[in-house]
Amino acid sequence: MTTRELLIAAQSAKTTLAPAGTDTKNNALLYMADALIENTDNIMAANKQDADAARGRISDSLLDRLLLSPERIKGMADGIREVVALPDPVGKVLKRVERPNGIVIERTAVPMGVMAIIYESRPNVTSDAAALSIKSGNVCVLRSGRDAWQSANAIVLALRKGLIKAGLPQECVTLIEDTSRESSRELMTANGLVDLLVPRGGAGLIKACVENATVPCIQTGTGICHIYVDAAADLDKALSILVNAKTSRPGVCNAAECCLVHRCVAEKFLPSMKKALVEDRKENPVELRLCEESAKIIDGTLASKDDFDTEFLDYILAVKIVDSVQDAVSHIAAHSTGHSEAIITEDASAANAFTAAVDSAAVYVNASTRFTDGGEFGLGCELGISTQRLHARGPMGLCELCTYKYIIRGNGQIR
């Protein structure tokens, strides 16, 4: 079917899914998880086709993301079952007011409608995104990267068996068949057919969406995150947080890419930073890209201008000496992607100045930027991290996948 035909079918499913009760949705999720396990052989066979076609064409780390195993499929099923346990956001009365004329106004959470997700080559995104969509009452239209399409297709076929068993239309989860760039473009401009578009991918995809999407869209995922070590920092805390934020998982969006160090503590902090990030690490020592002034204190590559605007997603850290909290805030305003930034300080007024002035989704005092995550924030799960201001900011859990409507009850009131 064409992308447009699939979207029209998806739209028709929303009148059944949106008002579905919590039990119906949870049943569907449990059946979907079972169906993944039952169809392990089909999914593995499809994944082998993808892997054979991709081998040699893509990097080893991308190939690793693509590869499934029965254990990984079980992990996906467990992920769906975890969503069952989360509270249903739909129908929640967010605000209630009775007006003097007697009308009662309830702001009530409702699904967005049809949610399209453009992603790349991690097959587990297929089941994660489908589970979050179903639980939040949203019909899900998936546009997988070409390298993982056979795997995604086998997963969606399994998930649809679960939907049918639960009495929901199989169109609640749909995979776009066209994997050319054209289908992404079609989703971005399918006004009236796509109620929310969530691109999950690299900077190129996000930029294409910002420039071309005419449907409602959430930017997710790029993170040039900063750790600012203040003059009043506890330097042990600073070191521990920086090491964690840079090296615990450098390929994710909440990893730190740049360390700003107050001039007053630079001579003391930088050498210990170098020891911890470079000298003490036998595996994966961090490459430091230093501003001119920090290069006078420790050895390292001299940073190019671009290094302060790059999401390395690797064992690389840009380092810059600053003169004040304000100087740090200005650097962040100019170079951050609005994801997560931290100040390390024991000075409450410095902390308050930083949290007030930094305009990012998550602003930390004395904690690692790695906490910007749906699970860590207590949302249970997430579809991604929004780096925009409109609608949702930071981790997008089930509540953030909903909108609201006002339901107003009266007994004949007129104005």
Place this chain on the structure above:
Amino acid sequence: MTTRELLIAAQSAKTTLAPAGTDTKNNALLYMADALIENTDNIMAANKQDADAARGRISDSLLDRLLLSPERIKGMADGIREVVALPDPVGKVLKRVERPNGIVIERTAVPMGVMAIIYESRPNVTSDAAALSIKSGNVCVLRSGRDAWQSANAIVLALRKGLIKAGLPQECVTLIEDTSRESSRELMTANGLVDLLVPRGGAGLIKACVENATVPCIQTGTGICHIYVDAAADLDKALSILVNAKTSRPGVCNAAECCLVHRCVAEKFLPSMKKALVEDRKENPVELRLCEESAKIIDGTLASKDDFDTEFLDYILAVKIVDSVQDAVSHIAAHSTGHSEAIITEDASAANAFTAAVDSAAVYVNASTRFTDGGEFGLGCELGISTQRLHARGPMGLCELCTYKYIIRGNGQIR
């Protein structure tokens, strides 16, 4: 100055305005209100220039919207003073959670940043929008229609005197100098310089924004609102609500444009409707545009297909007979703009089916659609009515002009 230069200046003002305290903002509002009164002569002179240039070129009703008087200017000043009394949305902790690891996460309301508003020729929008922006900590960039530009400019010059007196940068309120279409286009695509775009105008402007805006944008204001008279309606209530929704102010977006009548009550309801809306009204009788079946019961113009997709904003009402709540819901899904719809019924299950299935910003049971309004909803004021699902839906008060950020405080936590 060019539009781009004005936007850059506006961006620089946000670092002062966003963290400004409630007292500072309220003081500024009071000075702005005083300055409007003090500059009444200048504003009237500018308004005369606009009116002289427009007379004969625009309709009498548009000219009436454009004309100011000392009383209207006083009304604008009073409007600003009313905003002083409203609670400040900025800095409010919307959600607070302490995680098992001890980090405390606060979701905190913050301004959007620079808010651009494209509007037409009502000079009072200039001061209303500026007041709501300042109170919500947002820098305001106004793009007035050409016919009212001299008036808007005189108003902004006065408001800026108030800002300066309060110690805030005058760039907090800025009027775009270029009134060509090009400046609207520039605002729609000024990524990084416009944090929120709110078009306030007719269907053409909204369509242009949806198709061309690459900055975050809120659609406001078009309303094809429906009143559905159910089989179980109290027909007296239905008549009173319909007359109110259609005739109390037909030129506004929450006025009803279409009445759907259940087949079971059509023979009884339609003649009394015709009496109330047509025969009993000496001034402004309503023109009925009837579906074929209702035309068998009462006289009136036969509706064209387009009449069910038209925001008349006039004493015209489309009328259609439907077979059930579901039939009404389907008609609304196909023809509504997602603004406001009402069911008139004494049957709770019909009411629940309607409120569950209708996907509009405001869904009423036994009350007039005319209540969809910031003031009537208890928000104190509004910048417009959002008819989109993303971010804000329905009346946009001060809270809806804000976004949030997460502020996370720890004592060295790592992940």
